[in-house]
Structures are given as C-alpha cells and as structure tokens.
Amino acid sequence: xxxxxxxxxxxxxxxxxxxxxxxxxxxxxxxxxxxxxxxxxxxxxxxxxxxxxxxxxxxxxxxxxxxxxxxxxxxxxxxxxxxxxxxxxxxxxxxxxxxxxxxxxxxxxxxxxxxxxxxxxxxxxxxxxxxxxxxxxxxxxxxxx
Amino acid sequence: xxxxxxxxxxxxxxxxxxxxxxxxxxxxxxxxxxxxxxxxxxxxxxxxxxxxxxxxxxxxxxxxxxxxxxxxxxxxxxxxxxxxxxxxxxxxxxxxxxxxxxxxxxxxxxxxxxxxxxxxxxxxxxxxxxxxxxxxxxxxxxxxx
DNA sequence: AGAGTTGGTAACTAAAAGAGACCATACCTC
DNA sequence: GAGGTATGGTCTCTTTTAGTTACCAACTCT
Numbered sequence: 001x002x003x004x005x006x007x008x009x010x011x012x013x014x015x016x017x018x019x020x021x022x023x024x025x026x027x028x029x030x031x032x033x034x035x036x037x038x039x040x041x042x043x044x045x046x047x048x049x050x051x052x053x054x055x056x057x058x059x060x061x062x063x064x065x066x067x068x069x070x071x072x073x074x075x076x077x078x079x080x081x082x083x084x085x086x087x088x089x090x091x092x093x094x095x096x097x098x099x100x101x102x103x104x105x106x107x108x109x110x111x112x113x114x115x116x117x118x119x120x121x122x123x124x125x126x127x128x129x130x131x132x133x134x135x136x137x138x139x140x141x142x143x144x145x
Numbered sequence: 146x147x148x149x150x151x152x153x154x155x156x157x158x159x160x161x162x163x164x165x166x167x168x169x170x171x172x173x174x175x176x177x178x179x180x181x182x183x184x185x186x187x188x189x190x191x192x193x194x195x196x197x198x199x200x201x202x203x204x205x206x207x208x209x210x211x212x213x214x215x216x217x218x219x220x221x222x223x224x225x226x227x228x229x230x231x232x233x234x235x236x237x238x239x240x241x242x243x244x245x246x247x248x249x250x251x252x253x254x255x256x257x258x259x260x261x262x263x264x265x266x267x268x269x270x271x272x273x274x275x276x277x278x279x280x281x282x283x284x285x286x287x288x289x290x
Numbered sequence: 291a292g293a294g295t296t297g298g299t300a301a302c303t304a305a306a307a308g309a310g311a312c313c314a315t316a317c318c319t320c
Numbered sequence: 321g322a323g324g325t326a327t328g329g330t331c332t333c334t335t336t337t338a339g340t341t342a343c344c345a346a347c348t349c350t
Contacts, residue, residue: 043188
C-alpha cells in the first residue's frame with residue numbers, strides 16, 4: 001500500500017507522467033500553458049475562498065468583503081476582476097444610490113467547483129499528515145542546526 | 146443548463162457552500178487553514194510541474210532542472226524543500242562525488258495526484274473558454290478606455 | 291592544469307501582495 | 321443644514337515574495 005509506486009502504477013500516475021511527456025515534447029511554453037493559467041488563479045490566496053463564497057448564491061461586493069473577513073477591498077476588487085476576466089464570475093451593476101453591484105458564478109465558474117472540491121477534500125483529509133511531516137522536518141532542521 | 150444555479154443545486158454546489166458556512170462559523174483562522182496550506186503549494190508556479198515530473202519515477206536534482214527547463218536552481222531547491230517539508234517528496238542523498246541526490250514522491254505525494262489530475266484535466270478542457278472570456282473582457286476594456 | 295559535473299547557497303533586483311486613507315453620491319437623523 | 325452612514329471602489333505607500341545571476345567545494349576526465 002505504501003509502495004504504490006513500485007511496479008503496478010495506478011492509473012493517475014500514468015496519466016500524469018504522460019501529461020508531463022506531452023508537455024516536454026511541446027516545448028512547454030509557460031506563457032501558453034493552460035494549467036499554469038488556471039493554477040495561478042486557484043493558487044492565489046483569495047480566489048478559492050471567493051469562488052466558495054459565491055457557490056451557493058450571488059453576493060454583493062460588501063457582502064463578500066464581510067464574508068471573507070480579512071481581505072482588503074483592494075485585494076477583493078483585484079481578485080474579482082481577475083475571476084471576471086477569466087469568465088468564472090459575472091459582475092452586475094444596478095444603478096441605485098449607493099451603487100449595488102453583485103457577483104455570481106458563471107457556468108464556467110460553477111464547473112470548476114467539482115475538481116476544486118475534490119482538491120479541498122484532499123486537503124482536509126490529509127492536513128494532519130502534512131502538519132505532521134512539517135513538524136518532523138522542522139525538528140530535524142533544529143537538531144541539524 | 147446554463148442556469149444550473151437556479152433551484153436544483155448540484156451536489157457540489159451544496160458541498161461548497163456548506164464548507165463555506167463551516168469556515169465562517171469556525172471563524173476562518175487563515176493561519177490554520179488546511180486549504181490555504183495546500184493551495185499555496187498547488188498554486189505556486191513550480192510545485193505542480195515538479196509533482197508531475199516526479200509522478201512516474203524518482204529524478205535527480207539536475208534531471209529535474211533539465212526536465213522543467215525554465216526553472217532556476219534556486220527556485221528548484223526552494224520548491225523541493227517546501228514539498229519535502231510538507232511530506233509530499235522524499236529526498237535521498239548518496240555520498241558519491243559529485244553528490245547524487247534524488248527526489249521521489251511519498252505516498253502522500255502520490256495521493257495528491259488524483260485530485261490534482263482532475264483539476265488539470267478541467268484546465269485543459271476549459272482553457273479555450275477561459276481564453277475566449279479573457280479576450281472578450283480585454284476588448285470591452287479597450288472600448289471603454 | 292583546465293574544464294566539466296554535482297547540488298546547492300548568498301546577494302541582489304523586480305514584481306506582487308497588502309494596508310490604509312480617500313472619494314462621490316445619496317440617504318437618515320438631529 | 322451639519323454630521324454620520326453606506327455603497328463600491330481607487331491611489332499611494334510599504335512589506336513580502338519571486339526570480340536572476342554569480343559563486344562554491346569536491347572530484348573526474350582529458
């Protein structure tokens with residue numbers, strides 16, 4: 001079980017290494033890499049949180065600001081713009097005073113929830129392992145130093 | 146189909162919004178957030194590439210350096226250290242001259258391939274949509290300006 | 291002797307994240 | 321009508337992080 005990478009490669013392993021080979025052959029143009037494109041969004045501090053917050057229902061700017069809590073308005077604006085630019089989020093302005101603006105997931109935005117949710121689930125189930133590894137590593141470092 | 150978020154919420158949507166509610170209730174301590182922890186790694190420029198490169202077989206430092214191509218040694222070292230610290234990658238030194246060091250995925254590292262692969266697959270199938278959205282957005286911007 | 295290989299580190303620079311003050315508009319209270 | 325509140329931002333400044341380049345020690349091959 002712990003030696004899953006010996007001999008009987010699981011399907012995913014093969015899938016990944018094939019992908020890698022394909023990237024290699026294609027020259028791996030980072031600028032045009034779809035994966036990089038997506039992971040840049042997924043990886044930034046706020047995008048996932050905002051996508052999660054918008055999963056159930058559209059929310060207004062200020063509602064998001066309150067919901068996320070420790071995000072600054074600048075970062076919220078910036079993150080929303082990027083998500084909007086990538087077609088994951090839709091921005092609607094209602095010409096009231098004070099202005100009302102709401103944000104909602106597009107179909108594309110909804111569709112990313114599935115793989116994203118799987119990754120989050122992995123994170124949650126394996127977090128203890130990660131923390132344990134981290135502690136062990138830091139202790140070794142401390143001893144070595 | 147395009148109105149998937151009206152009425153009949155798909156399972157994932159509900160899953161995500163429940164998760165969000167749970168985070169909200171827990172006060173969302175960013176420092177102790179498992180998701181943030183994981184996504185920080187997934188989101189950085191090189192981690193995913195390295196995990197992919199190591200999926201099939203262990204590789205040496207210089208092999209990784211060549212395989213990834215446009216990564217600098219410093220970033221490679223740094224990324225590998227972080228992955229090692231998080232228990233995703235195992236580092237083995239053979240006392241030869243010149244030194245031989247190889248890196249391989251741990252069981253934990255292998256286990257992340259599954260959700261990661263799903264996300265990459267999403268990125269690849271939806272990349273055209275993202276690019277289209279991006280172009281449309283940029284054109285609107287240009288017109289507005 | 292000189293060049294090449296190994297797996298890094300140290301010092302520096304460019305880019306991005308983030309905090310905080312500010313803004314126009316309109317409402318509501320005193 | 322002065323003062324406070326709310327809206328959805330932007331502008332400026334500082335701190336953090338990403339990334340590049342040069343260098344190192346030890347050994348082998350020519």
